[in-house]
Amino acid sequence: MPSPASGPDLSARLLHLWRRLRPLPGGRWLYARLLGRMVPYSGTIGARVDELAPGRAVVSLRDRRRVRNHLGSIHAVALANLGELASGLAVVTALPPGVKSIVTALETRYHRKARGTLVARCEVALDPVLGETERQVRATIHDHEGELVAETLATWRLRPETP
Numbered sequence: 001m002p003s004p005a006s007g008p009d010l011s012a013r014l015l016h017l018w019r020r021l022r023p024l025p026g027g028r029w030l031y032a033r034l035l036g037r038m039v040p041y042s043g044t045i046g047a048r049v050d051e052l053a054p055g056r057a058v059v060s061l062r063d064r065r066r067v068r069n070h071l072g073s074i075h076a077v078a079l080a081n082l083g084e085l086a087s088g089l090a091v092v093t094a095l096p097p098g099v100k101s102i103v104t105a106l107e108t109r110y111h112r113k114a115r116g117t118l119v120a121r122c123e124v125a126l127d128p129v130l131g132e133t134e135r136q137v138r139a140t141i142h143d144h145e146g147e148l149v150a151e152t153l154a155t156w157r158l159r160p161e162t163p
Helices: 008-023 027-038 076-094
Strands: 048-053 056-061 099-110 117-124 133-143 148-160
Touching: 008 027, 008 048, 008 076, 027 076, 027 117, 048 076, 056 076, 056 148, 076 133, 076 148
Parallel strands: none
Antiparallel strands: 048 056, 056 117, 099 148, 117 133, 133 148
16 A cells, blocks of 8 residues: 555645645644654654645744754754755645655755744746656745754655656
8 A cells, every 4th residue: 555645646635635724723733743644754843834835835843842952952853854844845746747756865054053933945846857857956944033044955856657
């Protein structure tokens, strides 16, 4: 049985759930929980999807003990996870039916200590995918004062699904 996060209709499923749940009381919270079940590791940081549209994702992360390091700031890997999640949602929702994606490289640059609520943003416009190709996608992470905290550059391998 395929996992709920696989298959050609993932983009449609993510967007349909978002459009249906977003306006409901507690809908964003429920969407985050469902996303965490579809992509279990990404769910570990407890991020919340604030905006989602084809090729665009805005994801926030509250500052709390479970994502902190010993220095009293948000852990570097939690930041990388947040950036990868934003890039993944943007890429997957931009994919046409029948195209699969997977991260092949991930680089996060840290600009300052991360404290307070963080917001990761990613926008992508994809060219038609005629064969296997790679696309680099950048997600930026800002703190509550609007300062750039980190940037994640994700390399995504895209390829048409084989029958």
